[in-house]
Amino acid sequence: MEQALAADDARVQKRAEQSIHVMQLAGRTYDEQRGRCDWELVARDMGMSLIGCLRLFDPSVSTVPVRSLPNITDWLAEDISTLKSAVSEKFGVVTADEWRLIGVYMNIEQPDCFMAHNICTFSRMTPDMYKAIIRHKNDGLKWKDIFELYPIPNSVHVLRDAYHRFKKRDDSKPKTLPMKWSDADTRLLKELVQTYDKPGNRHELLTRAQAAFPNRSQKSILDKSRQIISKPQVITNDAMDRVNKLVDAYGKDWARIGQEIDVSPRRAQRIWTLHQERQKVTLTWTENELDILRKCIHDGVGMAEASRRIGTKTQFGCYFKEQSLKRAMANNTLQKSKTPWNADDVARVLHLVSTYKRGEIDWTAIGKDIGRTVSSCKTKHGELQRNRINSMDNHSQAVSHEVQKQYEQQQSVDWAKIAQQLNLSERECLEANQFNDGKIRWIYHPDEFSWDMANRMTTFIKDNYPKPLPINYTAVSNYMWIGMSDCVKMASLLRGEMNYENKA
Numbered sequence: 442m443e444q445a446l447a448a449d450d451a452r453v454q455k456r457a458e459q460s461i462h463v464m465q466l467a468g469r470t471y472d473e474q475r476g477r478c479d480w481e482l483v484a485r486d487m488g489m490s491l492i493g494c495l496r497l498f499d500p501s502v503s504t505v506p507v508r509s510l511p512n513i514t515d516w517l518a519e520d521i522s523t524l525k526s527a528v529s530e531k532f533g534v535v536t537a538d539e540w541r542l543i544g545v546y547m548n549i550e551q552p553d554c555f556m557a558h559n560i561c562t563f564s565r566m567t568p569d570m571y572k573a574i575i576r577h578k579n580d581g582l583k584w585k586d587i588f589e590l591y592p593i594p595n596s597v598h599v600l601r602d603a604y605h606r607f608k609k610r611d612d613s614k615p616k617t618l619p620m621k622w623s624d625a626d627t628r629l630l631k632e633l634v635q636t637y638d639k640p641g642n643r644h645e646l647l648t649r650a651q652a653a654f655p656n657r658s659q660k661s662i663l664d665k666s667r668q669i670i671s672k673p674q675v676i677t678n679d680a681m682d683r684v685n686k687l688v689d690a691y692g693k694d695w696a697r698i699g700q701e702i703d704v705s706p707r708r709a710q711r712i713w714t715l716h717q718e719r720q721k722v723t724l725t726w727t728e729n730e731l732d733i734l735r736k737c738i739h740d741g742v743g744m745a746e747a748s749r750r751i752g753t754k755t756q757f758g759c760y761f762k763e764q765s766l767k768r769a770m771a772n773n774t775l776q777k778s779k780t781p782w783n784a785d786d787v788a789r790v791l792h793l794v795s796t797y798k799r800g801e802i803d804w805t806a807i808g809k810d811i812g813r814t815v816s817s818c819k820t821k822h823g824e825l826q827r828n829r830i831n832s833m834d835n836h837s838q839a840v841s842h843e844v845q846k847q848y849e850q851q852q853s854v855d856w857a858k859i860a861q862q863l864n865l866s867e868r869e870c871l872e873a874n875q876f877n878d879g880k881i882r883w884i885y886h887p888d889e890f891s892w893d894m895a896n897r898m899t900t901f902i903k904d905n906y907p908k909p910l911p912i913n914y915t916a917v918s919n920y921m922w923i924g925m926s927d928c929v930k931m932a933s934l935l936r937g938e939m940n941y942e943n944k945a
Contacts (some may be wrong), residue, residue, distance in 0.1 A: 460497040463487060467498060471505050475519075477548035478505060495542040507544075510553045523547065524558055559599075571607050579658040620657065622665055628703070629653060630662070634669050635705045681716035688713055723753045725827040726762060730754065738763055782821055786811055790822055839863055840873040844919075848879060854922070868905055871916035880918065883927040894921070895935055898928065 466486055470479035484491045500507055510516050527546055544551035577587050588597040622630075630650060637646040643666070650662045680702065687698045693713075695706035702709065726734075730751050737747040737759075744759040751759065793807045808815045843859045860867045883894070901920050906912045912932070918925040 456497070459487070459489075460499060463494050463497040464499065464503050468504055471548075476508050477546075480546055491546075492539075492542060495545045498545050500545060505548060508547075508549045510549055510557070513557055516557055520547065520549070521557060524554060528558060571604065574604055579660045581659065620661075626654065627665070627669075630665055631669050634666055638666070638670065680712055681719070684709060684712045685716050721753055722755060722758070726754075727827070731762075731766075734759060734762060735766065738766065786813070787821070787825065790818055791825065794822055836863065836865060836869065837873045837875055840865070840870050841876040844870075844874050845876045845878075848876070852879070854919075856920075868916060871919045872913050874915075874919045877918075877924075880922055880924050883921075883923045883931055895931065897921070898931065899935060902932070 463483060466483045467478040467480070470482050471477070472479065480491055480494060484494045487494055510520075524543070524547055527543060540551050540555055544554050547554055573590075574587055577590070584597050584601055588600050630653075633646060633650050633653065637649055643663075646666065647659060647662065650666070651657075651659065654662060683702060684698060687701055691697050693710075695710045698713075699706040699709040704712075730753065733751050734747055736742075737744075737750065742750075744763060745756050747759045747763075748754055748756040754762070789811055790807065793810060794802055797803065804815045804818055808818050811818060840859065840863060843862060844854050847854050847859070856867045856870055860870050863870065865873075898917060898921055902912055902917060905916065914925050914928055914932075917928045917932070921928060
């Protein structure tokens with residue numbers, strides 16, 4: 442044990458003597474003009490390696506003044522060249538401790554050496570290397586994988602920074618726009634996405650898409666695929682009507698129907714299911730439906746279950762009606778008058794309401810005129826409106842069927858004949874019809890405008906919907922056999938709400 446301690450003491454004593462000798466030689470070889478020592482000469486005199494001598498040097502007790510060069514502009518070209526060669530040739534892979542030795546070798550503070558080396562060893566990005574990195578990025582390689590192909594000194598960060606600096610210079614140059622996706626290419630890629638896209642695994646989709654589009658990069662294909670997948674696809678009424686007709690023609694052959702309307706079989710089935718659900722939904726509430734909803738509210742049943750029990754209302758429709766009933770019960774507006782309504786009172790309330798514009802009805806004045814409460818008048822008028830709309834809903838299918846049959850036979854509609862067959866008025870038939878195939882456009886043009894059509898529409902509106910009654914443009918559209926939106930625009934023109942030239 443004593444021998445081991447004695448040996449350790451001898452080694453420590455020898456290292457201390459060597460350290461003193463190294464510092465003496467470093468002081469003798471110090472060149473004030475260059476600002477550093479000749480460490481190669483010190484290593485030769487000591488008979489040791491350069492790094493070994495640097496490890497023995499202690500700057501805290503040395504008389505050699507250490508330089509401070511915090512700014513890169515303070516560095517001389519010779520110092521920068523010496524620093525770069527020392528790091529690359531004498532140290533190789535630089536660790537934290539070796540940066541301390543580099544500071545001793547350069548006789549410059551360690552942080553200053555680290556800063557200058559990072560600035561001076563930034564990668565020199567060439568156009569060929571820049572294009573190759575872009576290609577690797579499009580192929581999905583990460584920066585650490587690219588760094589293995591182009592091992593720039595220091596780290597991955599140096600390579601990435603050099604790439605982005607070159608990219609900024611490259612972006613300032615005029616460049617051609619990326620190749621746009623044509624409608625045909627988009628449709629083809631959409632078919633590939635619908636067939637081969639699998640969540641979490643798009644390898645087969647990319648393989649087939651790259652074979653179909655060899656001139657496009659993988660990134661371009663991926664971006665367009667994500668756009669197709671994430672694009673919201675709104676199911677329109679026209680799409681539902683078209684799918685319903687195809688189901689009547691081909692049955693539930695979803696693959697064929699999807700091909701006809703350019704969607705996947707699963708989406709075609711979804712459109713048809715939504716159409717069937719909407720066919721069951723009615724807008725107005727009957728007393729029986731309200732009783733079921735009230736019972737659900739009383740029993741604490743959720744609106745999803747209430748919708749299922751009622752069968753003709755959506756969950757959101759049940760929710761909004763629930764809120765309306767709760768507000769009505771809180772305000773005590775569901776109380777009815779004690780005396781029953783007679784035919785004269787019903788006719789009177791309908792007449793008084795028709796004298797007001799929509800949204801401006803003075804229920805207080807109407808209640809005083811009839812001699813009933815405001816809540817009683819509102820409730821009775823709402824009941825009358827629901828009964829009228831329900832009656833029109835019941836007639837809508839029969840009227841539309843007769844209109845379709847006449848139109849397909851003679852390309853015209855005899856409203857008087859349909860009204861006689863169904864025991865309805867012509868106006869009720871016009872308001873109930875939902876068959877719209879074959880309706881023409883009516884777009885204003887000064888040279889082609891027909892006042893005969895304008896006068897015909899104006900006369901129909903005045904005869905059937907005198908002020909303040911609101912105009913039913915469904916009836917106007919069916920009477921003129923013109924699209925509803927065109928009828929609304931033309932009526933606005935004729936009333937002077939929209940400006941146009943050459944009226945006469």
